[in-house]
Amino acid sequence: MNYAIEVQNAWKIYRQRLLEVQALRGLSLKAKPGEMIAITGPSGSGKSTLLHLLGALDTPSKGSVKILGQDISKMSDNQLATFRRQQLGFVFQFFNLLPTLTAQENAALPLLLDGVPRSTALQNADRLLQRVGLGDRLQHRPDELSGGQQQRVALARALVAEPKLLLADEPTGNLDSKASETVLNLLEELRQETQITMILVTHDDRVAARAKRNLHLIDGQIAEDRRRPKNNGDSP
Numbered sequence: 387m388n389y390a391i392e393v394q395n396a397w398k399i400y401r402q403r404l405l406e407v408q409a410l411r412g413l414s415l416k417a418k419p420g421e422m423i424a425i426t427g428p429s430g431s432g433k434s435t436l437l438h439l440l441g442a443l444d445t446p447s448k449g450s451v452k453i454l455g456q457d458i459s460k461m462s463d464n465q466l467a468t469f470r471r472q473q474l475g476f477v478f479q480f481f482n483l484l485p486t487l488t489a490q491e492n493a494a495l496p497l498l499l500d501g502v503p504r505s506t507a508l509q510n511a512d513r514l515l516q517r518v519g520l521g522d523r524l525q526h527r528p529d530e531l532s533g534g535q536q537q538r539v540a541l542a543r544a545l546v547a548e549p550k551l552l553l554a555d556e557p558t559g560n561l562d563s564k565a566s567e568t569v570l571n572l573l574e575e576l577r578q579e580t581q582i583t584m585i586l587v588t589h590d591d592r593v594a595a596r597a598k599r600n601l602h603l604i605d606g607q608i609a610e611d612r613r614r615p616k617n618n619g620d621s622p
């Protein structure tokens with residue numbers, strides 16, 4: 387079995403001058419391609435730290451993290467940056483769009499940074515923006531869009547380079563319930579269409595209920611790894 391994610395006994399220790407924080411304490415996790423996993427847990431339990439490892443934004447202090455078959459501890463910073471740009475997509479709570487760029491340019495950014503010709507990059511961004519229902523907003527700047535629309539631009543940007551793994555940290559944390567619903571429906575549809583693996587951090591149980599598999603973190607360890615028998619979008 388080729389796992390999309392294979393974490394073995396990972397520790398993350400933040401060392402400050404006098405203090406050492408064990409943010410992850412011997413965590414192991416395997417995820418199959420195409421899985422959607424929601425990660426929940428109290429504040430400070432290590433959710434963001436884990437997401438940073440899974441997003442190759444950081445490396446473990448001990449143990450191993452393999453993403454799409456690659457051991458991220460064995461890669462240089464440059465290799466990690468290229469790997470992230472080409473294989474991973476990120477969605478954040480606060481959208482993180484560039485304010486001076488249009489929706490289309492924002493969505494095209496990963497391709498532009500990767501040296502894809504501008505016309506091709508913009509064409510692909512156009513296609514993704516159509517897919518998330520923003521075909522009539524290509525030339526709008528972020529401040530001319532609602533929060534839900536901005537998050538859909540961010541989703542288009544995250545998927546434009548056709549990554550195999552999408553990481554989302556509180557993607558609906560800043561949206562009202564209707565916009566959250568739209569974004570969650572899109573995530574699920576796009577996962578089914580592309581067979582992308584999705585990892586979603588949330589403190590919202592209704593959001594977590596949308597994923598078939600829920601990991602609950604406590605004190606840097608997986609306290610519960612639960613699979614839901616059915617995932618029809620309803621509350622459990």
Ligand SMILES: Nc1ncnc2c1ncn2[C@@H]1O[C@H](COP(=O)(O)OP(=O)(O)O)[C@@H](O)[C@H]1O
Pocket residue numbers: 400401407408409427428429430431432433434435436
């Ligand atoms: N860069 C850092 N330096 C020191 N401590 C950190 C750093 N990042 C996170 N921590 C600590 O690690 C623990 C886990 O943090 P985090 O992964 O952000 O938890 P969560 O996302 O679940 O709220 C917390 O105790 C936090 O204070």
Ligand SMILES: [Mg+2]
Pocket residue numbers: 433434435
């Ligand atoms: Mg966090």
